[in-house]
Amino acid sequence: PIGVIVGVAVAGFLMALASLFIVACLSDRGKKQRPPMRKRGTMVVPGPAASPSDTNSYEFTGYKSCFTYDELVGITGGFSAQNVIGEGGFGKVYMGSLGDGRRVAVKQLKVGGGQGEKEFRAEVDIISRIHHRHLVTLVGYCVTENHRLLVYEFVSNDTLEHHLHGEGLPVMDWPKRMKIAIGSARGLTYLHEDCHPRIIHRDIKSANILLDKAFEAKVADFGVAKLTNDSMTHVSTRVMGTFGYMAPEYASSGKLTDRSDVFSFGVVLLELITGRKPVDSSQPLGEESLVEWARPLLVDALETDDFREIADPSLECRYSKIEMRRMVEAAAACIRHSVTKRPRMVQVWRSLDVDGGSTDLTNGVKLGHSTAYDSGQYSADIELFRRMGFEDDLDTAEYGLSDEGEPGPGSGRQRQQRTAAGR
Template sequence: MAIPLLLLLLLLASSSFISAAPPTPPFSPQDNILIDCGAKSPATLPDGRSFKTEEQSTQFLKTNKDIQVSVPSADVPSPIYLTARIFTEQATYAFQLTRPGFHWVRLHFFPLKNNEFDLQQATFSVMTDKYVLLHNFKVNNNTNAILKEYLLNVTEPKFSINFIPMKNSAAFINAIEVVSAPDSLISDQGTALFPVDSFSGLSDFGYQVAYRLNMGGPLITSQNDTLGRTWIPDTDFLKDKNLARSFSVATNVVKYTDVLTPIIAPATVYSSLTKMADSKTMQPNFNVSWKFDVDTSFDYVLRMHFCDIVSKSLNDLYFNVYINGKMAISGLDLSSLTGELGVPYYKDIVVNASTMSGGLSVQIGPMNEKTGTVNAILNGLEVLKMSNSVDSLDGEFGVDGTSAGLGTKGTVAAVGFAMMFGAFVGLGAMVIKWKRRPQDWQKRNSFSAWLLPIHASDSSFMASKNSVGSHKSNFYSSTGLGRYFSFAELQEATKNFDSSAIIGVGGFGNVYLGTIDDGTKVAVKRGNPQSEQGITEFQTEIQMLSKLRHRHLVSLIGYCDENDEMILVYEYMSNGPFRDHLYGKNLQPLSWKQRLEISIGAARGLHYLHTGIAQGIIHRDVKTTNILLDDAFVAKVADFGLSKDAPMGQNHVSTAVKGSFGYLDPEYFRRQQLTDKSDVYSFGVVLLEVLCARPAINPQLPREQVSLAEWAMQWKRKGLIEKIIDPHLVGTINPESMKKFAEAAEKCLAEYGVDRPTMGDVLWNLEYALQLQEAFTQGKSEEEAKVQSATVSASPAPVAVTPISPSSDHRPVFKPEENKGPAEVQAIDDHSGTAMFAQFSGLSGR
């Protein structure tokens, strides 16, 4: 009989779906120990799992006094809560495991009524050989079933769980699960919050599941989850339900990858989400917020699940994620990370206990930039409590009775790893089309030659003059923000923020010249709470500077976060912006050698930003006013308010155009796609300012001369660049040095980013120009200069870096590995403990 057309189409559609999205085989745990404590017969749960009796299981129960209790029925979600075993003395369950690694440990409690003990008042502790799971635990008249869920890295084949009742009390347990977890479930890498930085060592902690939410979707039970987990709806945790809307699609829309499989979270999580509600306004500007009660003495890992199932096209959704009001993810563009819509993505963020005085809150909101649809989404959220310094997940005491004191393991880890840059990318031997570098140039100019030991031995800036805010002082110094200043200290330093002390004004507010401690001058950057745009830039600068340390980047001394004040304290750059010494201030003209050395220093700073940390940073506002000079005319790049993290695995960041006119990369302006080559273009304009001593844009000049880049390149193409150089340089500059310098600027200003050199290439050519100039002043020939350039680096002697014993703030100090080839050279942290701290003068708003 003929098959109806409609039925045939349905069958074809079904078969094509099956072939297009083959199901992932379920995870089969090697250890799958399920015990129904106190039971006489096994119990089968609705999800099909079978819990054995203690006699049937392979575990060994050691106890002298225990009681088995059961009830025929109760208002419980599972039969495992109908029986229990009660202990009046310490009891131990010992398990022989098949394989080491992470295991789920789930403890089930329900206070059954019995004639022996009132289990609602029972008080006891539960410990493994390593971790404290529960300390003086009591159900506190809770008449509901209680699940305590842990994820522990078990390294020994024997695993024990000890139940220890308090004196004159009892302990009890209804059921126990010890189940292998997939190796891929916990990555060793995450991101620390405030400052945002890489975090390594997640596999060294034990975890307790505090919350597991399915945003915008239904309850997911162990029956429907890939690993027997339960996901609850997020509605009860929304701070304002009117600001949020649920959205869902069919689960077959979710496209898993080889890296991210349903083991991380089931398709039901990624096929639903909570997004911004329709505010009926032209430009919605609000956040969707969730609030959670947590134990604020512990650190937490937040695993945030995302899947763009709302967008109609790529690169149309950009949004921010905040945790406790701090920027956790800026400008998240899921399609750039995943390559297509509907592909799951997750991010692990470590939240330090010091930032959770008021509990835990999570917010998502728009970027407030004209980049695509105004919306923000979140598909799922897992909140995991981290074990502290004595491996406790409840209370401050460890298994051996030692106390964690005021700190936690998470805090110590954040101290160490917030100062690290994670795995630094190899720099490689970059190919130069326009001038090849010597093969050993990279080795001679590795970051180790320009990075200084962290704070060395001078801790005078790290210690507060009084005990006020000492707890904050420890935290901020440990996270790389240096010394914590009280507001009163900064009032005194700036004479109550006297207007006569203002040395710069920006969108964030004012920069004041201040004097601290023994007369050290500093620049005090005070955020203006009325300036929304300025505060965003201010927070970006905090995040960037907290993870950047380099000789040629402006140093951050400290921080004030008192009440509503947001203040950063920098080293005072006594010679001000580079621009002031080129034109406009009637200062003593710089020699050509000085200009070359300053340009080289700035290039080193930018080269470090682009390649010296794992992800890389794009400055986005390179100009002569953001290159500052200290008392020795050492150049330092400043102002990171517009900076962006370079995208991992992508070649650009799609973002609204920001920067300064005259320096903007034309390709970035046209396509709104930011790359590190955008900084290279801006630096090319800086080089022309150095050579010609005039502004990048001067509207008072004739039309063809308004733009320095266009005007200078016209003369360069004519071969007459020497006609427009700074008159102060005439007769003092080596023509070959000027030619090499001008060639570098020309290459930087190429129309398309792909045709521009890297900052490493620019740096080498500037160093070569300096060698030519030095040979010229010493009466050497060009050939002699080439030999010198190939054998002697223009860099000063490398700073000796030796291991330093960890200080009280637990900062790590790194020693570069020996015998590394050019592609394996690693960066180390840079901050001088003896350098004077300072910041900008003459700063103007954008």
């Protein structure tokens, strides 16, 4: 009996020691993994959780620097005109260099738009939580009584718009186009599906898709996008977006939803497929609008499995027919007139990317019967867009580019360097 008692006591003691050891290890591990919450001169934000849409998001717990205005003056050479790499409705963008040698794009926002310091800091807090390899990274910010600035990573290979529509450039081959479509779709999927509250971009266009040297796409300018609650749409108080990319229902309702972004992305896909600009006054009368011109050709191509009429002639039929069909199907679904019949961005990404899994984009719509909304109504909406002042008031000349793809004011010799983030 004594031996049994001693054995039980020893076993209990050892179990208690083991439990204490496990608790201590877990506690120590948690301390090591937990990032410090304060550091002088910086704003620390936790990274996003794993992406439920499986879009390869990346947890990021690094510091976001809070710059002083004097620091940004030094970084940009006193906001020298020689360092201007873009200009648009939100303000000018300057190239700069940090002390560690990293190049950045400093976006100087126009002050006076009604946004106070508290609102600006709240917006930065949201932006700083977003990190994805297909989204341009926020490096830091500066806020004073008279200044609002955002500092973004510098992306080194210009924009999709430049490579598709720039004069005297090599033809972008099909593998690059497919890679860019998939990458930008993944970035936008992350904004729509994995950010809480979700982020509606509001100004998706080829000029807002930046490219690195490997032609990996990074979506820019979501830092000035408005946020929307999951259960609500956002009714804009001013015209947002770029003429040629905006969903037609926006002209009548003023509402922006994630499906408005989907429509705009569909226009980008059409640019990749056709090589044409969203609006091109050099085209024959009635064919100036890329969407209106392409819509019947998309249907014909999918019915006949012949893409020669819609594919960019400069490709000279050098493309994967299977991939071309996937992109044409995605574009056709994105530009449906009916908002509810358009796919979600995650569906678009999965339809383009074989690694994302196959997906059905029909949403109950038969080929060629996407809506009763006719081309005449679409033309009327385009005219309404014009009257709303799209051509004069919007961010269509950022990075020193006008709607026609020509250098705009302030671009100077930096036209060839126009590869920064954060327009």
